[in-house]
Amino acid sequence: MRQPTPTAALRGFDMRTAGENSSFAERTGFMIVSGVTARTSSAISVTLAVYLLLSQYRLMGFANMGYVVGVVVALFTLRQNLVLKTDKLFLLFVLSIYIILLVKSIALRDLFTANKNYYFMGVLLSLCVVAFSSRLNIDEFYKKYRVLCLVASWVVMVQGVYMAATGDLLAPIQLFPTTTAEQEQGLWIAASRASGFFTEPQMYAAFILPGIALALVKREAKVAAILICGILVSGSTYGIVIAGALLLSNMTMSRRKDAGYATFVVVTVLFVAVLMATQYTALFDPAIEKLLSTDVATNVRLANSPAVFYHMSLAEKIFGLNVGVDEFMRRNAFLMPWLYNYMEIQSDGSTYLSGMFGLGVVYGVVPMVLFFLLVVKYFLRGSNFQRNLAIIVMLHSLSATILFNGYFVFFFSLLLANQNSHNNNGVRGVFGHR
Known part of the structure; x- marks a missing residue:
């Protein structure tokens, strides 16, 4: 077979060629043909x-420690090699948001100016x-990430055991000093649910979920069971629902060995949970109380975001709201009385309408549809891990923020990462064969 030329290697790695010719990828190695050094790959793995x-640690404005470190590492990797390859549908999704913003800024004049820092970020x-996903080695990332997941879960x-045994409240563990604004928002105060190093159980669960997805793909039963037990103890409804969806998805895979493995993880988790519950009967009370108190029918994030989109005019459905979300709520409260609770607490409406349907509310139907197609594409054509991550991203977007924040970088970097040449656990690339 003809050997690849150095010139071809310098031009970058063709994912479609690698999907058709795995021996080419094995001989050359993704790390070499893409121009990514081991040091760069390691830096990206640690950063992600x-x-x-x-x-969680804010510096100024919209910037936080994660943003700053991420941008510095991304620029460093680009300085070494400017070759970038990413999903065109992802680029189209991001570009559609800025096109809509440009149209609205011309029409309203001050809309883009008022949010210029956010959109520059x-x-x-x-x-x-783009930089992380085009250079990330999933196996190397998992070796580092798995350690953090296990530490955080333990x-x-x-x-959780201490709080159940003593009845005391515990504050999240701070690794760095916090700003006055964060203290005023009560992000690091004592709470009734355990969250470890994170300000809330939902953020802890978001951090852990890709670890569960990778552990299931790599058939690491002990790791998956420990991480799921950690989510159960935290009482995160968000985490429990998505972890359950991951297990269900892996149990229904076409390959019997994958389904059997996922079933084994479920049995292991249930056994450990029952064993812990018999020793500390109050251990899972926060999880049970949170699940029972979640009213899906009136939750603006889960059930009524589509209703907000429905009551928008045709022009607003195409281009998004031409006023703030809070202003729209006040104008249309008589049509949607369930919004009164959110207006009474004077919360930022965009916080509750910023998932997938929030994209339609703020930016119109085009970005929302492109986001949906992007996630579905990876669910249908991606690797086993990308399929799991697509489930996480879709369910996350129904109940939490997803655009231009830490979740955006974390989830999409993993979802878009090329996996053809450095994963031997049944992980296929998006352009690979089934």
């Missing part, structure tokens, strides 16, 4: 592994996603 953890974060379980 701690990204959500660092994103969006450009940098999108650059991070800390949460220890906190």
Whole structure:
């Protein structure tokens, strides 16, 4: 077979060729043909592994420690090699948002100016996603990330056992000093649910979920069971639902060995949970109380975001709202009385309408549809890990923020990462054969 020429190697790695000719990838290696050094790959792996953890610590404005470290590492990798390859649908999704913003800024004049820092940060974060995903080695990332996931989960379980045994409240563990604004928002105060190094159980769960997805793909039963038990102890409804969806998805895979493995993980988790519950009967009370108190029918994130989109005019459905979300809520409260609770607490409406349907509310139907198609594409055509991550991203977008924040960089960098040449656990690339 003809050997690849050095010139071809310098031009970058063709994912479609690698999918058709695995021996080519094995001989050359993704790390070589893409121009990515081992040091660069290691830096990206470490940065992405701690990204959500660092994103909790604000520096100024929209910037936080995660953003700053991520941008610095991304620019460093680009300085070494300017070759970038990413999903065109992802680029089209991001570009559609800025096109809509340009149209609205021309029509309203001050809309883009008022949010220029946020959208400038969006450009940098999108650059991070492209740089990280085009150079990330999933296996190397998992070796570092798995350690952090296990440490974080053991800390949460220890906190949960202590709180169940003593009845005391515990504050999240701070690794860095916090700003006055963060203290005023009450992000690091004592709470009734364990969250370890994170400000809330939901953020801890978001950090852990890709670890569960990778552990299931790599058939590491003990790791998957420990991480799922950590989510159960934290009481995160978000984490419990998505972890359950991951297990269900892996149990229904076409390959019997994958389904059997996922079933084994479920049995292991249930056994450990029952064993712990018999020793500490109050251990899972926060999880049970949170699940029972979640009203899906009136939750603006889960059930009524589509209703907000429905009540928008045709022009607003195409281009997004021409006023702030809070202003739209006040104008249309008589049509949607369930919004009164959110207006009474004077919360930022965009916080509750910023998932997938929030894209339609703020930016119109085009970005929302492109986001949906992007996630579905990886669910249908991606690797086993990308399929799991697509489930995480889709369910996350129904209940939490997803655009131009820490979740955006963390999830999309993993979702878009090329996996053809450095994964031997049944992980296929998006352009690979089934």
